[in-house]
Each structure stands twice: as C-alpha cells, then as structure tokens.
Amino acid sequence: MEKCDKKETIIQAALELVAEHGFHGAPMAMIAEKAGVGAGTIYRYFDCKDTLIMEIYGIVEERFVTALMEGYPEKGSVRERFLHMGAVLVRHLIAAPLELRFVEQFHNSPYGVAHRREKLFGEREKDIIRELFDEAKQQQIFKDLDLPILFALSFGPLVDVSRDHILKFINLTDQLIEQTVGACWDAVRR
Amino acid sequence: MEKCDKKETIIQAALELVAEHGFHGAPMAMIAEKAGVGAGTIYRYFDCKDTLIMEIYGIVEERFVTALMEGYPEKGSVRERFLHMGAVLVRHLIAAPLELRFVEQFHNSPYGVAHRREKLFGEREKDIIRELFDEAKQQQIFKDLDLPILFALSFGPLVDVSRDHILKFINLTDQLIEQTVGACWDAVRR
C-alpha cells in the first residue's frame, strides 16, 4: 500500500464514522481500526484530530466543486446555469450521503463557523458560484439582496431536501429535483 | 433561590454553553459551575445529560411556537399569514440567538433526527404551520410539492439568514426581513 493510499483510507474511514455516528462516535482508535492502520499512524498524516476533520472538509468541498463543474453550461444563460447548478448539487448530495452528513456535522462545530466566515469574506479566488451570482446581480436578474441571503434562498432548501431524501422522509425523483430547483429560482429571480 | 429558579438556572447555563461551544464544550461540571450549583444538583432535576438536552429542546421549541402565535392574523389570507409567520420566525431567531444555535446543535445529534422524524410523520396534533400549509396546498396556492419540500423552501433560508445575522455576516433590517420572506413566498407560491 502506498503512502497516498494510506492517507486516503484514513480519510474515508473518518468520513464514514463521523457521518454515521457524529463527532462523538468517531474516536481516533476507531478510525484507525476501520482504516486498518495503527492509531499512531494517523498522526504521521495529520497533526491532530481537528486537522484531520478540517482536511476532510476541504476534500469533500473540493469534490463538491468538481461535481458542480461537470457539464456546466458556461455559455448558457444565468437561469440555465442556475438550474443546472442546483440540480447537480442535489444529485451530488444524494449520491454522497456520507459527505452531506459530514458537512452538516462540520458546520455545527466551532471551526465550521470560522470556515464559513472566511469563505464569505476571505480573499479566496472567486469561485464559479460567486461569479454566477455576481453576474446575476449586476444584470439585475436577481433580487437586490445581500449575497448571503441569495445563497440561503438558493442552497438552503436544496441541502434540506437532500437530507430529507437521505433520511427517507421524501423520495426525490429527477422531476421533483427540477421542480424544487425551479422553486429556488423563483425565490431569487427578480 | 427557589426550586424553580434553580432548575431554570441550570437550563439557562446549559443552553448558553451548548449554544456557544457545542455539546463537546458543555461538560456537566461546567454547566454546574456556570449555574452556580453543585455538580450533583443537576441530577436532582434531570436523569442524565441526554434528558437535560432533550428537555431544553422541548422548552426552546415551545417558546418558539408561542412566539409564532403572537399577533398571528388568523383571518388573513394565506399570503398574509405566511409572510407574518416568516417575519416573526426570523425576528424570534434573531432575538434568541442562543436558542437558534442550540437547536442547530441538537438537530445534528442522533435524537435530533428521531425527533424530526416523529414530527413529520407522527400523530401530533396538527400545529398551526401544518394547517396553513395544508390549506395553501388544497387551494392550489402553493406548488404541488411534498410538505417537507415546501417546508424546506419556506424555512430553510430563513434559518440560514438568521444565523448569518447572528454571526454578523449580514445585518437584517426589518425591510430586509420582509424582502427575504417575500422571496420565500415566491418560491412556494404557484
């Protein structure tokens, strides 16, 4: 097993355990066992548990962005791009229930807040979502609301319905997904 | 200090600590210290930590329902009632930031999910929100979507923006609140 593989294994084990049992239910020893490595080995790859969690979050987020980019209609209208992004988001969350659960755990931890703050106001390179929203505001397609509010209107419901689907409270079909994303569009569009 | 006061004090201390530092950051000893009581005293009022958390959730939920009812225009149109409820919700969440943070912690715990499941499908007396939504669906004012999806479109964003306000990512004025709730209305209405 190569070095990279070992790190991957640890991350996957931690992701699953945190998603399934929460932070409480994912002690380092259990992560190590599930990953099939020694407990001390984890510390060769991560400074401490917090670092491990943070890094997993980063990876999950990246996979997430990658997913969003697949088939992204860069030349399409704002509406086309919005609908595409929303549908892809829901499909990704549903396809990766562990990652959704993990992200929710993460957001309610102290560093979750810090991370969100940095994301909203930090000096990060503009990502594709920001670009779309900025453009939509500039062209007065979107309502004149702060970015966080527009984000909330767009993605808040999508995350919620994805979780409800995973928990089997509802059953999201493709049609239902489109209708829901359409409703979000109604919320933000002028 | 009276008996009732002491229980209240404990609840308040736990609420604050959980809201601020998460479940991890609220050990019983710290709750006791913050409440100014002995560690064992908590166990006169609550069987165990879980019970304490659950009871606090119940109280917070109740306060919440009470707040929603204040000035509720029972005779108003569906739209009027929806807008009122949304605005009141946001104002309440903003006015009780600790409770919002607490509820978010709670929802991502094992009993949080169980609680949500019971609420959606359980035989609880129909609450006022369900009534409003059922009526709106029946009259074909709302889109023809499952109840959980309509809930998500209505309240998901409101909770999100409230949190962003508390974290000072945005500053919600009365006007902004109304605009945001209006956007949610756009999302659910046919």
Place this chain on the structure above:
Amino acid sequence: MEKCDKKETIIQAALELVAEHGFHGAPMAMIAEKAGVGAGTIYRYFDCKDTLIMEIYGIVEERFVTALMEGYPEKGSVRERFLHMGAVLVRHLIAAPLELRFVEQFHNSPYGVAHRREKLFGEREKDIIRELFDEAKQQQIFKDLDLPILFALSFGPLVDVSRDHILKFINLTDQLIEQTVGACWDAVRR
C-alpha cells in the same frame, strides 16, 4: 408514628435492601425512601451508615440468640442440646432469609472481622453456646480441638445449607435438617 417505630422502620428497610442488593445496592436515600422517612432523619438515629449497619447486625444477632433459646432443653444432655440448637439455628436462618443474607454481607466487611475477633476473645459474658461447648469439651464429649474449630464444624455447614435452601439449590425438610445437624454432631463428638 412513634419515635421507636420510626427507628424500627429504618432498620427493617436497610436490612431488606442490604440483604437483597448488597451494601452497594443500599444507598442511604433508598433506605430512607423505603422506610418512608426523610434522608436526614436517619442521621437522627444513627451517626453514619456504618453505625446503622453495625446496629442492625447487633439486632439480628440478638433475635438470633433469642430464637436459639426458644424451647432450649437446659436440663437435657449435651447431645440433646446440640441437636436442638442446630435444628433451631437452621430453621431460624431459613425463616429469616433476609437476616441470613445480611449477616453474610456483614461478615465480609472490614468491621465484620473486627466483630468476630471481639466475639471470640472479648470479655463478653459467656453466652449459651460457649457454655455448651465448654461443658462438652470438659466432659470429653467433644473432640479435643480449639473452640473456633468446633464452631466451624458445628455451624459452618448449617449456615451453608441454609443458604443453599434459600437459594433453592436444595429443599430442606425437617427430616433433612435433623440429618444434617446429626452429621455435624458426628463431626464434633469424640
């Protein structure tokens, strides 16, 4: 309820709880509840838990001696008195299973040993059992063994079989009791 009654009630409650659940399973609060008194009340009658236990032991022992004296054939032969005493002992232990269990708990506690030491060598007035055994040794009816050994041969088995009866490992009939006591007589007699 009179003062004396209250003390009695406490003692009975403690006796039952200790017998049934051991010292571990008999906290003061539980004793108080079972006795129907306040937790603090116990301390009006007993200095501390140890004192309570000791006093109960004294009472049980006394009841026990009283039982031994019932129908005691003072004028009978050593053998007659021995057999009577043994049979009465077993019947008493069987009739008062709580007391037997209590005594066994007691004997394995630190003060149990101290108590036994004092009993064997202390300056206590000679009790009826000592008298019988001393007489039997003097008349060379018993084997020439130390008193503790003769005690062990006489009563050790009787306590054991009584416990086995209580635990339903065996079923002691009158005949069986007599046979067993007879066997103990065979052990000690010359």
Place this chain on the structure above:
Amino acid sequence: MEKCDKKETIIQAALELVAEHGFHGAPMAMIAEKAGVGAGTIYRYFDCKDTLIMEIYGIVEERFVTALMEGYPEKGSVRERFLHMGAVLVRHLIAAPLELRFVEQFHNSPYGVAHRREKLFGEREKDIIRELFDEAKQQQIFKDLDLPILFALSFGPLVDVSRDHILKFINLTDQLIEQTVGACWDAVRR
C-alpha cells in the same frame, strides 16, 4: 516489562486490594496505582471492573483446582482421597490468604451466586471432587444426603478454619489440619 507481566501485575494488585479492603476499598484508580500503571491501562486488558473481578476469580479457582490435584492419590480409597483433598485444601487456603479472602468477597456478590448456581447444576465436565463424592455415595460410604449438603459438611468447616487461621484466631498445625479434616470425614461418612 512484558505485556503478560502487566496484566499479571494488575490482577495481583486488584486481588490484594479486594482481599484486604473489600470491593468498596478497591477503586480502579487505587488498583492502577498499586499496579504502577495508568488508570486507563486496566481497560486495555479488561472490559470493565466486573470483568476484572470475574477473571481474577477464574484464575484463583484454577490455581485452586491445580493445587487440589497435586499428589492426589487416584488409586487410594475414598477415605484416603477425601482426607488428602481436605488437607490440601486447607494448606492451599492458608498458603494463599489473599485468594481466600478474595473468594469470600466474591461469593457474596450478585455474580457470585450466579456462578455457584452454574457450578452446582451446570453441564460442566465433572470435576474431580464431584467424581469422588458420586463414587462415595454410590458405594454407600457417605450418608444419603444431597450433594450440596455433603459439600457443606466437608468444605464449609475447612474454609472457616482456614480463615480463622489467617486472621490468627487459631494456629493450624499439620496435626490440627488432619484432625479437622478427620472430623469432616466423620460428618459425611455413614
């Protein structure tokens, strides 16, 4: 120090503390300190305190059986074997005072009773003692009494005198031991 040594050390420390101060007087922290290990280390070897106690009991019992077998005259008469077994029993108990005290503590705990029940009625392979007693009953050498009663007559006194010796109430010489075991023989033989 090797792995095996560490477990041994913990067992020895627990054995001594329980024997000396009872279950009450042997908290895990004290056991750890006496064993010279960290408090958490104990839990690498034993699931919980109960497991630790049970395992110690098993070890003590095994040593005990081993001791009984030393020099056992398999070809001897029932009487020879009985006398040998009794004497060896007493010598072993005296030589291992901690183990005797421990066993007595154990027997008066909830699992102690369960263990005894299983031993008397369970489907365990017949041990050497059962064999001897069954043979003696079949050949009508022993009185016609239930097995538990014969056990009580045989071993009850021996355990008692051993404890008295350890507590220095008496001083058991070889001759005294033989006489006492002889008295037990008188009790059970027809």
Place this chain on the structure above:
DNA sequence: CATGAATGAGATTTCATTCAT
C-alpha cells in the same frame, strides 16, 4: 516509517452527609 500499548486528564454519574427551613 509504522505501530499500538500506555497514558492521564477529563467526562458522566453516584451517594453519604449536611443544614436551612
């Protein structure tokens, strides 16, 4: 590099005892 036994601080919970009412 990898391991996993060892650690000990810290978490939850219990309970003998006190003391204001």
Place this chain on the structure above:
DNA sequence: GATGAATGAAATCTCATTCAT
C-alpha cells in the same frame, strides 16, 4: 424533631495523543 434539596468528593470509564520498539 423532621425534612429533603444541595453538595462535592470520589467512582467508573473514555479517548486524543505520545513514544519505545
């Protein structure tokens, strides 16, 4: 006298982290 709420020391057990092998 009687009460029982309050206490806090102490018990059991967990787990992030280290370090000798």
